[in-house]
Amino acid sequence: MKKLWLKLLMGTSILTLAIAYSYLKKKQIPKKRLVDIIGNTPLIYLKSLSEQTGREIYAKCEFMNPGSSMKDRTALALIQYGFQQGQLGIKNKTIYEGTSGSTGVSLTLIGNSLGCKCKLYLQNDLAQEKYNILQTCGAIIEKVPPVSIVDSEHFCKKAEKQAKIEGGYYADQFHNLANQQAHFQTGKEIYEQTNGLIDCFIMSSGTGGSIAGISQYLKRKNKNIKVILADPPGSSLKTHVNSGVCYTYQEAEGHRLKNPFDTVIEGCGLNRLTKNYMQAQIDYGFTIQDKESIQMAQLLIEKEGLFVGASSAMNCVAVLKAVQKYPECKVFVTILCDSGQRYLSKFYNKEYLQQHQIEY
Numbered sequence: 001m002k003k004l005w006l007k008l009l010m011g012t013s014i015l016t017l018a019i020a021y022s023y024l025k026k027k028q029i030p031k032k033r034l035v036d037i038i039g040n041t042p043l044i045y046l047k048s049l050s051e052q053t054g055r056e057i058y059a060k061c062e063f064m065n066p067g068s069s070m071k072d073r074t075a076l077a078l079i080q081y082g083f084q085q086g087q088l089g090i091k092n093k094t095i096y097e098g099t100s101g102s103t104g105v106s107l108t109l110i111g112n113s114l115g116c117k118c119k120l121y122l123q124n125d126l127a128q129e130k131y132n133i134l135q136t137c138g139a140i141i142e143k144v145p146p147v148s149i150v151d152s153e154h155f156c157k158k159a160e161k162q163a164k165i166e167g168g169y170y171a172d173q174f175h176n177l178a179n180q181q182a183h184f185q186t187g188k189e190i191y192e193q194t195n196g197l198i199d200c201f202i203m204s205s206g207t208g209g210s211i212a213g214i215s216q217y218l219k220r221k222n223k224n225i226k227v228i229l230a231d232p233p234g235s236s237l238k239t240h241v242n243s244g245v246c247y248t249y250q251e252a253e254g255h256r257l258k259n260p261f262d263t264v265i266e267g268c269g270l271n272r273l274t275k276n277y278m279q280a281q282i283d284y285g286f287t288i289q290d291k292e293s294i295q296m297a298q299l300l301i302e303k304e305g306l307f308v309g310a311s312s313a314m315n316c317v318a319v320l321k322a323v324q325k326y327p328e329c330k331v332f333v334t335i336l337c338d339s340g341q342r343y344l345s346k347f348y349n350k351e352y353l354q355q356h357q358i359e360y
Contacts (some may be wrong), residue, residue: 012203025035069338077182098156101130183213208277235269238285
């Protein structure tokens with residue numbers, strides 16, 4: 001009898017402990033850090049554009065990443081690659097990069113969270129708020145004149161050279177394929193969020209990493225999904241997609257109005273082919289004029305309550321053009337890359353637009 005009571009007591013104690021452990025486990029707070037909440041951004045329905053076109057138009061809210069842009073995904077992948085290759089570690093924790101702003105912000109913030117510092121090289125004609133954000137976040141920045149990629153003073157060349165001199169890690173967002181590989185996940189999210197019903201995907205290209213990774217994933221799932229490039233004036237990528245030649249008339253001597261491109265859109269468009277971009281599977285490209293992008297940005301504010309960056313507005317214009325070109329497609333998805341807060345002094349500044357004779 002005594003032995004029986006001991007067995008019951010022991011059994012009850014084990015059960016009680018198990019229940020208590022299970023309860024405590026449920027009550028624990030997940031210890032997520034900045035790097036753990038990058039990605040899995042929401043997909044929203046753009047009611048005004050959908051009603052205007054008679055199609056279902058959705059946008060992936062990449063501005064809701066912790067660094068307020070799609071470049072968080074790229075930056076995390078580039079930093080992880082640096083650690084995996086031994087180029088970042090105990091002896092070296094400095095990241096070097098040439099950037100138009102957003103990748104630099106993401107590299108700086110994610111780098112800070114992982115104990116790294118950034119030295120960034122940027123063109124000297126970007127929106128002032130980008131420099132302010134980077135300096136506030138602790139990046140060391142150097143402004144350089146906008147020049148051709150073949151010039152040793154190009155911001156990417158400067159970053160690469162300085163990294164070699166100082167023994168740092170050059171992230172190389174344009175040619176490091178960790179960039180496009182990061183966006184297989186973005187493509188996976190889009191496919192799953194649309195329940196596989198997506199017919200057409202539209203976005204711009206800067207480094208080419210995002211459109212490359214997303215297009216590869218979507219095409220693997222369904223080869224009939226159309227992938228459309230939105231390109232700013234002066235960029236050669238649209239011509240490369242449609243005719244196989246990386247050229248635009250602005251390349252002709254005496255025609256270029258502004259270096260590198262004749263546009264107020266920052267951070268996208270290119271006049272060369274990068275290793276990341278060459279992985280993209282694109283069906284067609286549209287050149288989107290500044291006036292169209294500026295008007296779309298205002299429409300998104302007024303009709304959708306979305307205050308987004310210049311390339312995001314350009315993407316949405318390209319959606320409307322894609323609807324006309326592919327009337328058989330029903331579900332269209334684009335990217336809202338970042339917030340409009342980084343574009344107040346130029347893209348959203350009427351005085352700036354008037355001074356530079358940009359229509360809006």
